[in-house]
Structure formats: C-alpha cells, structure tokens
Amino acid sequence: MSSGELTEEQATKTVEVRRVRDSEELAAAMSLRQRVFCDEQGVPRSDEVDGRDPEGLHLIAVENDQVIAACRLIFAGSTAQFSRLAVAAEQRRRGIATVMLELAETESRAAKTKRIVLHAQTYALPLYEAAGYRVRGTTFRDAGIEHIAMEKRIG
Secondary structure: OOOOOOOHHHHHOOOEEEEOOOHHHHHHHHHHHHHHHHHHOOOOHHHHOOOOHHHOEEEEEEEOOEEEEEEEEEEEOOEEEEEEEEEOHHHOOOOHHHHHHHHHHHHHHHOOOOEEEEEEEHHHHHHHHHOOOEEOOOOEEEOOEEEEEEEEEOO
C-alpha cells in the first residue's frame, strides 16, 4: 500500500452500514440500484424491480446523509438470499461491499439461517470468494450479464 492509499478500516470509518430505517431511505436505495444496474449496466428496469422488495430486509451504507450502497436479503426457511448489491460508482474500491457482506451475514445469523446464497456477476467473484462464498454450478446469463451461483454455509 502506498502512503496515499487508505486501509479498508480508514476508508469505511465515516460510513454507517445498517438496516434501512424508513421509506425515504428505501427510496434512495432503490434509486441507487436503478443507477447502478439499469443506467450503468443496461439491466432492464423490469428485471431489476422483481416484485420481491416488500419481503426483503434492505441494508444500506450511508455517508454524509447519502445512501452510497445498498443490498437486499430475502429469507426462506433456513436460507438467506443475498441480492441487489449496488455501490455508487464514485464510492467503489473502498471496502464498502465487504462491510455490506459482513452485515448481511450478521443479519442472516440472527435470522437463524444455515446458508446464504447469491448470484454473483462474474467480475465480482473475488469479492465473494474473499468473504467465504463458494461457487456452485456453472456460469449463466441474467439480464445479459454473466453470473455464477454462490453459497456460504453459516450454521
């Protein structure tokens, strides 16, 4: 690390990662998801908004009163489905996604789940592998983007 680079702890020191508290924060999270997935990556809005948000537990990262990252957990029996991880373009490479994954695991453990599953965009495979996720299956295309199913046993 050069003298100008920050450690992950320093980079996320001013960021609060937590559950969404109200409808305004949820709207900001949804707006961020649209910017990242639809505007940047070309995912059709109909694919991004899948109708499952009302049943999800939404987590966000907030800095200076701005939502800079978001994700969603959906619980089904002993499984938590992690999805819709979006980090604002100007906030990437600060370790925020890693902290979001840590909180998602904490929330999943609290919900007494045994595993977390997700569909990772293949470019992000190293992020998820570093967090303990393992590939299950082969790559597939979703909304025109290459993905791979991953899983982490937590219980």
